[in-house]
């Protein structure tokens with residue numbers, strides 16, 4: 001009997017070590033894949049003849065508690081769990097767990113390996129505390145966190161990790177769009193229409209927002225995030241449509257993995273809601289959002305013309321004078337391992353147009369023809385994208401495009417998005433001008449406020465919120 005037990009233990013030990021070595025090769029394989037070295041990854045897999053690792057792990061009693069573990073990757077959650085150091089952690093976990101430990105092991109165990117300074121966790125057998133969710137990324141970074149805690153790990157599929165740098169987002173010259181020369185203006189309108197239809201994104205240069213104001217609002221945003229956590233938490237709203245909301249990640253109530261981003265969201269039009277701290281913040285924001293509304297007003301006119309409509313068509317149809325303007329300030333502190341986490345995962349924006357101001361650190365990537373393209377902002381430019389409601393209104397003619405923000409090791413990236421849309425109570429559906437026998441209505445009409453509520457209460461899971469109202 002004793003002999004049998006000894007043999008069993010020995011066998012357990014050997015097979016675990018063999019498995020760990022297999023896992024190391026898999027991790028190496030994943031690193032190759034991430035860096036686009038697909039041939040090397042294939043070769044490695046072929047050499048090792050590794051197959052069915054997931055199956056083996058499950059056979060040994062591990063049942064992934066996916067809800068806690070990974071960011072949603074449509075239809076492949078469980079599969080994506082078998083990646084990175086998580087495999088090592090699982091291997092380690094299976095070795096050290098007593099034979100009769102419960103079949104269902106909370107996957108936060110993985111955090112014990114990934115989260116540096118987690119020694120206490122190991123000693124106490126504890127996972128990362130739930131409250132971690134409420135810690136801002138800024139605080140986390142300032143606490144000298146030298147790694148990415150497991151609950152911030154978002155796994156990107158190998159095909160989504162490949163970036164295509166050969167194509168550039170189109171550039172629109174605002175001064176030509178507003179030019180008194182009709183030939184110049186109509187050329188710019190044509191370019192604007194092409195950009196909205198083919199890209200859903202464009203870089204705007206020679207606009208009317210002074211560089212000094214852009215710098216001032218970026219500095220004011222930095223000062224807001226530099227307030228103490230207690231001061232900032234005064235603005236932590238409870239509901240997604242609260243007029244002012246300071247927070248972290250996207251929506252911690254639904255995010256499966258946290259994102260490396262703190263944010264401040266303010267409804268700034270038709271009523272101005274802005275934190276009263278720090279000193280001068282609300283005045284600067286007020287000045288900035290007026291200018292950006294002016295700019296977007298002109299762009300909407302150009303867009304109407306590009307669609308063959310009267311220039312004030314959208315203004316009148318959606319009552320833009322009383323329209324919603326939301327300011328979203330994104331704060332992405334430097335990250336020790338940016339490849340493990342996301343600033344903001346793939347999503348589309350609600351509203352008609354979003355104007356994005358960023359400090360000169362790139363990080364935005366957009367999807368174009370199924371490929372991810374990094375956007376390097378031109379100095380003093382805005383990045384503009386068409387939102388879901390322009391797609392709805394034009395019955396799909398102008399597209400709202402997936403985009404995401406990645407983080408970097410070097411410095412804090414700040415981006416300030418202003419989203420411009422209809423008043424919250426207005427129902428937006430496809431306009432009759434875009435519906436015909438060949439073009440049946442493609443989206444259900446929905447109140448703008450309900451749409452935002454829906455989008456903000458669900459995890460950003462790569463599916464555009466539009467998919468929920470597509471007919």
Ligand SMILES: O=C(O)CCC(=O)C(=O)O
Nearest residue numbers: 328330349364405415417
């Ligand atoms: O930070 C960025 O570049 C993107 C921000 C964004 O997409 C958003 O706020 O909706």
Ligand SMILES: [Fe+2]
Nearest residue numbers: 347348349403
């Ligand atoms: Fe966005």
